[in-house]
Amino acid sequence: MNRTPLVAGNWKMYKTIAEARQLVPELVRGLKEIQGVQKVICPPFTSLMSVKALLEGSGIHLGAQNLFWEKEGAYTGEVSPTMVAEVCEYVIIGHSERRIYFGETDETVNRKIKAALEVGLIPIFCVGETFDENEKGLTVSVVRRQVEAGLQGIELRQNGHGDVPLLVAYEPVWAIGTGKAASGEFANEVVREIIRPALASLFGEKIAGSIRVLYGGSVKASNAAEFFEQTEIDGALVGGASLKADEFIGIVCAAAVI
Numbered sequence: 001m002n003r004t005p006l007v008a009g010n011w012k013m014y015k016t017i018a019e020a021r022q023l024v025p026e027l028v029r030g031l032k033e034i035q036g037v038q039k040v041i042c043p044p045f046t047s048l049m050s051v052k053a054l055l056e057g058s059g060i061h062l063g064a065q066n067l068f069w070e071k072e073g074a075y076t077g078e079v080s081p082t083m084v085a086e087v088c089e090y091v092i093i094g095h096s097e098r099r100i101y102f103g104e105t106d107e108t109v110n111r112k113i114k115a116a117l118e119v120g121l122i123p124i125f126c127v128g129e130t131f132d133e134n135e136k137g138l139t140v141s142v143v144r145r146q147v148e149a150g151l152q153g154i155e156l157r158q159n160g161h162g163d164v165p166l167l168v169a170y171e172p173v174w175a176i177g178t179g180k181a182a183s184g185e186f187a188n189e190v191v192r193e194i195i196r197p198a199l200a201s202l203f204g205e206k207i208a209g210s211i212r213v214l215y216g217g218s219v220k221a222s223n224a225a226e227f228f229e230q231t232e233i234d235g236a237l238v239g240g241a242s243l244k245a246d247e248f249i250g251i252v253c254a255a256a257v258i
């Protein structure tokens with residue numbers, strides 16, 4: 001199965017507009033020559049428009065970190081799918097930080113994914129078990145439940161190029177921001193044994209084999225190759241290391257040579 005690698009940077013709640021204006025031109029310069037990898041950056045809402053202008057013609061795509069599922073209305077503080085789609089192509093949905101700090105559930109994640117797909121956004125759908133769940137041997141049941149519930153009632157079709165407009169990011173919570181990445185082998189096994197079979201049961205083998213699955217959790221330039229050389233891992237969702245130009249460029253380089 002030929003899946004184009006993709007590396008996405010999740011800036012989380014980092015970078016003011018002024019700071020983004022420093023980082024993005026460095027990324028554009030450093031990533032210009034790297035072919036064969038799709039590159040996405042996901043800044044906070046406030047800097048999306050400035051970053052979009054700086055990315056023009058660079059081939060780097062833009063993503064948001066969240067949306068609300070309603071089309072419009074009296075929802076103070078929220079941003080609609082249409083509003084996000086005016087500016088971005090991608091949107092991160094169901095990140096563990098949103099599940100943990102903002103009460104997102106499988107059900108709300110599912111509503112957000114449906115709403116994103118309806119307006120043509122490509123969701124980067126995050127799943128992953130916590131440290132406790134991992135310790136208790138619950139990785140299989142938790143990740144399977146997250147995938148099945150998050151994608152329940154969704155129909156997916158391949159476009160003319162065989163691409164499916166959905167990415168899954170396997171981000172074990174214990175590996176996020178801890179400097180303790182999962183091993184490439186462990187992450188690959190989770191994708192092969194849990195995520196792809198769950199996708200196949202929802203969408204059939206062909207679509208499941210076309211969906212790109214990223215790994216996230218303490219990815220940096222020095223360990224990225226360990227993930228990209230795995231058969232089931234098609235790229236990375238990068239947090240901390242996406243805030244430093246040389247690190248992010250190094251990760252994209254590692255994805256290009258595999």
Ligand code: 13P
Binds near residue numbers: 219
């Ligand atoms: P870190 O790369 O900082 O561990 O964060 C991963 C992540 O949460 C990306 O969404």
